[in-house]
Amino acid sequence: MGLAWDGGDPVVGNVVDPDSAITVDPASLAIVNRTPSALVGQESLSTLALRPDGSLVVARVPGSGLDDEGRLAHGRTVGLWQHDEFTSFGDVAGLVPGDPARQAYAADAEGDVVVWAETSSVDLYQSPWRMFVWDGARPRLLARSEQVHPPGLPIVDGDSEPVISNGRAYWATSYPLVPNPAEGSTDWGMEVVSTPLTGENQPLRIEASGVSRPLPFGSGVLVSAFQTVPTEHVHDGLAVMDGAGTGGSASLVRASRTGTEIIESDTDGSRVALVVAHARGNAVVTLDTEARSATIFPGVRSRTASVAQCGPRTVWSFADGSGIDKQPVWLYDSDTQALTKIDVTGNYGAVYCAGDLIAWKSLSDPANALATTTVVDAP
Template sequence: MRISPALPFAILLVGLTACTSAEGGPRSTAGATPPAKPGASAPSAPGAGNGSSFTISAALDTDAAVQARAGTQYTHRYTPATTVASGLTANVLDITGDGRLVVAGSPDAKSVDGVVQIEQSRVGIQDATAFKPFPPAHNGKCQNTRRQAIYADEQQDTVVWTESASTNLFAVDWCVFAYNPQSKTSALLGDSATIGPKEGMPEPPGTSAVTVGTSHAFWATAYPTPGKKPEFGVKIVARGINGGGQLETAVDRAKLPQAVGDTLFYVRSADIAPGFDAHRFEIRKRSAQGDGVVASGRLAEGQTVSALSATATRTTWVIANSDGETSTLYSLDLAANKAVSVKLHHPGPSTMHLRSTDTHLIWGSGSAAGDAGQYLYALDTGKLWRLGSEEGYSVVHAKGDHIAWAAIPDTAPDAKATYEVADLK
C-alpha cells in the first residue's frame, strides 16, 4: 500500500487511531460519557420488522459499478498543482461550491533522532492557477505552535478547518479556525487545551472532523470525566463562525456531526452513550423544532456507524464491520423513509471519505484495506459509477455539481497525490 506524502503526518496518525477504534484494536478510553443532562432526548423505541425504522428500496454492490467516463458522467475541469507557496506539499481538505479547493500547504514531516517533527500548515484556497492562504487568526493563538491542518469544511465561501500538533497515536489535540469571506479575516474558534490536557485527548469514535452550518461550526471531541470511568466522554461542541461567544456543548453523548444550514445531524450509539442498547444506533436531527430520530437500526457484534453525511433531504451513513471484509452504506430519503443500500468491499472504517450532494453520493475507502475504488452514485437514475481507484489514498470531495478525487502517479515511489477536479454532468 502506498501512502502519499501529501497526507499530513498528523492526519495519518488520526486516521490510524480512528481505525483502531472502529475495528476493535487498541483503543483509548474515549467513547463513553456521563448520563445525559436533564432534558436531553431519550433513545427511541426499536423499529419494526428487521429492527430498522426504514425500508430498503434498492440493494446495490460496488462490484457492479461501471467505469465513469469524462464527457459522459463528468467534465474535466483542471488538475491542481501538487505543491503551493514555494514548495509546500498540497493536501486537499475540501472542494468549494464553485469548484475551487480548500488546501493545506505543509512542509514534509521529518524524523530527528526517531522523533517526528512537523511544521506549520498554511490553509487557503487553490484553483487551477494560484493558491491564496488565509490570514492568521485575529483573536488569539493556540498553545501548540506547529500544527498540520487535517480537516476542513466550506459553505458559502466560509471555511472552517482543524489543525493538530499531535504525532501521538493515542492523544490528539486540535485547534479549530474559521475564515470569514465578508471581513476577510480568520478567527480561532476552539483549542482542545481549554477542555483537556495540552498534549491531547483520545480521538472520539468516528472522527473529530469539523462541519459548518449557517452560523456555527460543530465538531466532536473527547473530554475528561474526573473521578469517573471511563476517563473520557464524547460530545459535539459548537461555536459561532465569527469567533464570538464561547465554545459550548451542542449535544452530549453524540458523534459524527453534520451541519445542514441551521440543522445538525448526528449519531448516537453505545460507543459514546453508556446505557444505550449495544446493538442499536440512531441517526438524529437537532433543529429549532427540537431533537428527534430520523433513522434507527440494528448493529451486529463488531459493527459501528463509522461515517455520516447529510443534505436537507437525505442522510447517508456506513455500518462498519470490525472483523469483516465488507461493510454497508445506507442512504435514506427522509420524506419517503426508504433507503438505498450499497455493499462495500472493505471494512468501512472511519477513515473513509463519504460525501453527498442533492444529486449524488460520492465515497472512497480512505486508507482502508480492501477495495480502494472511488464511487459515484446518481440519485436520479440509480446508476453506480466507479471514478477511479487509489490504494491507501482513496480520497474524494464533493460540493454542488463539483467533485475531486485523488490519484498517485506510478512514476516514482514518492510521487505526490494529484487530483482530478471535475463538474458532474
C-alpha cells in the same frame, strides 16, 4: 442489513447490483481543478474540503517533517487552490500565543465561510485542537481545547473535525468524566460542542454528551451514537439535534442487529449516506429521510471507506489508501437512478463532492508520491 428507523420499522429499499454500473473512463471527464503532484519530502498541498466553485481548501505542507525533538518543524498554511494558484487565508500562527508549529487536518466550507481544525500533535493519542474561521476577510480563532480541559485532551473517538450548520460551527471532542482522569483511563467521554461563526474565542455551547461525528442536518446536526464494547466505540445509530442548544435529540436510524455498525456517513439536505458494516461485509446506504426510503449498494469486506453526499449524488470509494492498483470511485444519482463506476489509477480512497462536482485523491507513485486531488464535473 440490520438498520431500523426511529419507530422500529426496518430500513428496507432497492438493492442495486454494482455490476449494473456504467463504467466511465476518468480521462473522458472534464478536469476542473487538480493539486500539483509532489514526492515525499517536497512541499505539497493536502486537501481538506471542496467548494462548489471548484476551489479546494488545502493546507500547504512544507517538505520538512519533524525537528530533533519530534515536533513539527514548521507549521502549515491554510488557503484555497484554484487556477493553479494558492491563496492563503492569512497567518494564524500567532493567534494562540505559545503554541508550537501546528498542522491543519480537517475543514468544512459553506458559501464564503471556511472553518478548519489544527493541532500541534503528531501522534494518535492526544490533540490540543484549535478551531479557526475565515469569512473572506481575515482568519479568526474560534476555540481551543483548553476551554474543555486545560491540562489537555486525549483522542477518544477520532479527531475533532468541524462542520458548519445554520451559522454555527460544530465538532466533537473528548471531555473528562471525572475532575482529574488518568491518562489512558476510560474516564473520558465524548460530547458535541458548538460556537457561533461570528464569534472569536467565545464560550462553547455543549450540545449533547455521549455522541460524536456531527454532520449538518436541517437547522442543527446529525450526530453518531455509540456503545463502548468494552473500550472500543461501536457506532450503532444516528440522531438529529435541532441546533437550539437544548441538549435534546431524536433518533433517526439505529442498528437493529448485533454486529451492525455505521462506520462512515455524510449528509446534504434530507439525504444521508451511510457506510454500514455488517456480518456479510460493507454496504453503502442512501436514505431519503423525508420519504423514509433507502437505496442499498452491497460493498466489499473492507473497513476502509469514504463517502460524500451532495444533493441527489452519493460518491464513495472502498480503496484502502495504498494506491497500488486501479480502484473504483462510485457515483449514484438518486434523481436519475444511474450508477457510475470510475476506475481511478492509484485511488487513495478519499472522495469529495460539492454542487455538480466530485473529487478523489490518487497516488501517481505509491512508493514515493504524495496524494493528488482531482476535481471533475460529475458524469
